[in-house]
Amino acid sequence: MASPFDIEEIYPDDGEHSLRLPRRQAGNSPQGVAVTLLADYTVRTRAALPSAAIVALLAESGVTTAGARTAISRLSRRGVLEGSRHGRRSSYRLSRAAAANLSAGAQWILTSTAATTSWDGCWTTVAFSLPQDRSAQRRALRGQLRWLGYAPLYDGLWISPYELTSPARELLGQLAAGRVTVFRGRQSALDTTSQRAPIEAWDIDAISGHYEVFLRRWTPLVPLVRSGRVDGAAAVRARTEVMDTFRRFPILDPRLPLELLPARWPRQPARELFAAVYDGLAEPAERHVRAVVARFIDSGEPGVRAHTTTDLVTGVRGDESPGEGCRDGAAG
Template identity: 80%
Template sequence: MASPFSIEEIYPDDGRPLRLPRRQAGNSPQGVAVTLLADYTLRARAALPSAAIVALLAEAGVSTAGARTAISRLARRGVLEGSRQGRRSAYRLSRLAAANLAAGGNWIVASTTTAVPWDGRWTIVAFSLPQERSAQRRALRGQLRWLGYAPLYDGLWISPHDLTPKARAHLAELTPGAVTVFRGRQAALDAIGHRAPVDAWDIDVISRHYQAFLRRWTPLLPRVRSGRIDGAAAVRARTEVMDTYRRFPVLDPQLPLELLPQGWPRQRARELFAAVYDGLAAPAERHVRAVVARFADGAQPGIAAHTTADLLAGECGAAPPAP
């Protein structure tokens, strides 16, 4: 099912020094490479032989040429760092990439786990940018979408949650003098056809995304729990379930349950994601270790599959580099 938002808005390129690959419809070789390295090397930033990365990507359907091109481009973008292991080349996540990915993983899990009480107020971000500043407008829209906002009207975006000081400062940097932020309750109107703030989100579309996720992954649970998914299949499934689930915090940014239909499937989707992602961690890690061992000179420490609990606890990240 296609996303109701453009990929540029979900994964914005906001001009920061590190540019992680954008998510695309289907499998992006760079995106799959980053997901694989994040899922199994993030905690220790272990370096993997380039041939092992190519072999793992081949199991995900990426050609040898496509895999080598993806690795080269990620290195040029500062996402990967290259080194030599004897006569072999090896790559690992850069410190900045590891820190960003760890923070992103924590955000994905935390934003769908914690129930946030709602005080009935809305945060409104209003902005006005002339037509010739279209790139700046796209960057602002992308950041607002990433922060969980949605457009109620053109140039007026809303969220049920308060804007953090850090996010407020970043938006001010993007559009100095062009943004106004305020927070308040909706005033009841007698006029027919007024638009409720929650209508900024297409609730029916979000629900269909949840239902598609539940239909796709629920039948797999018995095989996950019985250990019947192993090897490359475990790695592929774990990568796919993460790449699919990571969109939900943007699609449904902890919208208050009192504004949503009864039986909202957020919790069921979260529990299903954790069951698949965590349940496949051990067999997927074994397979990654086995593939790397074919191309390495001896043991490869630092390969470890993290769980949703690790992500939530913030135990997977490298510290960001010193300024």
């Protein structure tokens, strides 16, 4: 099954050029919004929601009916969603693989943006060389390196401040068998001003700028959330947007060592702000999603369950039963 999220949602396919920052900070893709919505309210239960309910919820986030139906169809073809029919009605739920992927991904997002682990001052470098006629293989390798938190210091030389795990090492070996080499060590200082520091593989100013955009966008909402003045569709829309935006930060800023970053690095303030909005809107958003889904089912409990950042860190495994909800179009 394809990952519910593509690396291109965060980094555009830039060919042989140096890595660029996200092409989207707002106006997220219909597929991304659909996956975030379903994950936020059904990843525990894997409840099947009527397609009309999914379309209605996406419409509240500005997705057209045609765009919503196209997103659902594409996610189904990718194995992210499973479809079923009952009479004339169709319903969709997260596939088991997608639910597990999203649960692990959500846990990774929260743990990756927590306090930075201690750094030993060493760098892991991944060097590879692939012929021009293996562009698909090269693109897949770059994509995996990005997900693993690496950045290109030079063409064909990617770095990270942290150890390459055994599963990641095995994966990279499969993607570029016989054409990849991994080293770990300290940088040797050169007696020249032309030396490039490894941290320069990341555009620190641009990453900081994205954090600042996030902080400016969401900080004014916190008093309204705490006073209960964000409800209904607005609560769902804000919660979806804040998750869909925040989940990009672990790729942009993969636990970069604080000692290499400017003072008052905004990673922790952004995480605290995300938790304040996401957790604070969990109850009103769940109520609204339940109400929307209830309009499209005859009876039964819809299997809608919101979760908090604490739940995500613990791990939302999708072990709960969806019960008999969405009986009118439940997946078989």
